[in-house]
Amino acid sequence: MSKVAPTLEDVAKVAGVSRATVSRVVNGTRNVDPDIQETVRNAIEQTGYTPNRVARSLVTRRTGTVALVISGAGGGSDVFTDPFFGRVTAGVVDFLRGHSVHPVLMLADSDHARTEVVEFLRQGSADGALLVSTHPADPLPARLLDAGVPSVLYARPGSPMPVSYVDMDHRAGGRLAADHLVAAGRYNITAISGPMDVLASQDRHAGFRDAMARHGFPYVPTVEGGFTAESGAAAMHQLLSECPDLDAVFAANDLMAQAAVDVLLEHGLRVPDAVAVVGFDDSAPALACRPQLTTVRQPVERMAAQMADLLLADLEKPGQRPRSVIFEPELVVRASA
């Protein structure tokens, strides 16, 4: 079954033309006699020829793949359990497939792994990198930039650097949540923030706090969570013991919000009657949760697609100045608040 793959030369021999002519037909058919084109096409058909992508890559310096790098996540490969990364993947794959580009999945959760990613890209195994980096201290963006690898980030880099990225206005998202809770007449409003070493968490919380202050609530009892269900539950418990009379919670993502709802229910506190809960992201848990979560939507799929779009544009004509695209959040009102 493992017949030797026919080469350009084989096709040329069958068609009675030169290698170059076959190549012209295979690629952007330019200046080739229609009759000969026909002959060549038949020969290709007959031999079952498929161009060898590796050989082509060697000379064109393009592979038709990009690296999709999940970086900085300490958690290893269980990141794929987080609905967020699934959505990023979906958005990226969906966009790239229309351009015949394929993503190579890489995890960069250790220094060793990061080096491997940089090597991989420097070696030209992929044309560029799509970087989902969660921690601002992640050295990978800078190393990729240094190595001259075309990259686009999901979320702005931890320190200023000339690189393209997509992001969302997380502050505005926090504001949306605060406005909604205050407008609903809640008084003892609390928050479960994301990990404070993540920019998105900082921004969401800052936006929330600022808006609360503007509404006359200078202090918001807050417990820091870790974006996981467990941390959300723990935070909710702590919040409950510190502020037994709370009537609202803003959680920095849906996973934590869902866990918070569970804890509240266990304590006999009805949602939203006794306590209103607002989540963040609008991912699968928001809909699975009972009551369904009122949440701030982050258009992850569209952002991921945009990220891929920016990268392909940069690959197309290199050396453009970096670009950034910021998405606006949107409040999705459901049952929980």
Place this chain on the structure above:
Amino acid sequence: MSKVAPTLEDVAKVAGVSRATVSRVVNGTRNVDPDIQETVRNAIEQTGYTPNRVARSLVTRRTGTVALVISGAGGGSDVFTDPFFGRVTAGVVDFLRGHSVHPVLMLADSDHARTEVVEFLRQGSADGALLVSTHPADPLPARLLDAGVPSVLYARPGSPMPVSYVDMDHRAGGRLAADHLVAAGRYNITAISGPMDVLASQDRHAGFRDAMARHGFPYVPTVEGGFTAESGAAAMHQLLSECPDLDAVFAANDLMAQAAVDVLLEHGLRVPDAVAVVGFDDSAPALACRPQLTTVRQPVERMAAQMADLLLADLEKPGQRPRSVIFEPELVVRASA
């Protein structure tokens, strides 16, 4: 920043040796004078040399990547929302990274996409394929086999063919659920099956039905679902109207089980007091569900890793006879049944 990458030749010039010697040092250092090795290593350091993987691939006929193909799913890119695929990805990535192999993600949900996958692999852009194919009628496994592409399937092929695969004993899983429900003293036991054109669904249901019959329940009211939350909810509604006095439900995956629990709760039926619910898979929704789901565990990550292992083994020494590895399910008893 986009300096021209140094080549083997450049390093050789700096070190004052030949290209071949540098190559020997870079790869399995065989028969090279230690002093010269040292010199070469310094030269590599000095020039910042990184071997060009594409050029190497051209001659070695190996790329160091494999395709991870999600096939047959009609649903497009939202498959990544399904926790199942996230778990497969996690298992594959986790295993491959230890072998410096990277997965290229491909969706084969249309005929066009399938052709692209076959081309991609025939062109030698990846060394082999990891195929997660849900429908037995999927033509991709056969096409890949025809093209001589080393492949391993997740789940046995729809029609017999000489190909390696990993699978689970889904019948045993169904049996486990039936035994548990009967042992718990349930009498009006019902089922929400998966889509009947999926082998795993057929097996889970057949195993369940057989065991039920052995326990003296010749008929199990069943509604077919589609592995999604919506379909699970709809099925539960239908079941409820057809058998108002049901006291147990076996759902063919956790997503549907969770939805079923919600519907039951809405109807004022307490879980597990009034109705016991058993899910399948033991994925994220099983834990997120209130009450937490008693479920049949499918060790997806381990199975995915095994799949990758089989593929690498076949790549290592080709032409081995196909192998299959079948995993045993395990009942995880939680609160719902």
Place this chain on the structure above:
DNA sequence: TTGATGTGTGGGAGCGCTCTTACAACGTTG
């Protein structure tokens, strides 16, 4: 006619690497 322009085709270099072959330098042995 001559040259300028344009179109279609073949030949050959070269992308960066691996691997086989040839050969030099060194023992070791009968």
Place this chain on the structure above:
DNA sequence: CAACGTTGTAAGAGCGCTCCCACACATCAA
């Protein structure tokens, strides 16, 4: 001391492709 391995190195072919250049031929203005 000739004959023979053994070890370390260089040279060169070649993986399959693209792309540049040369060339053959046709067309058209001067």
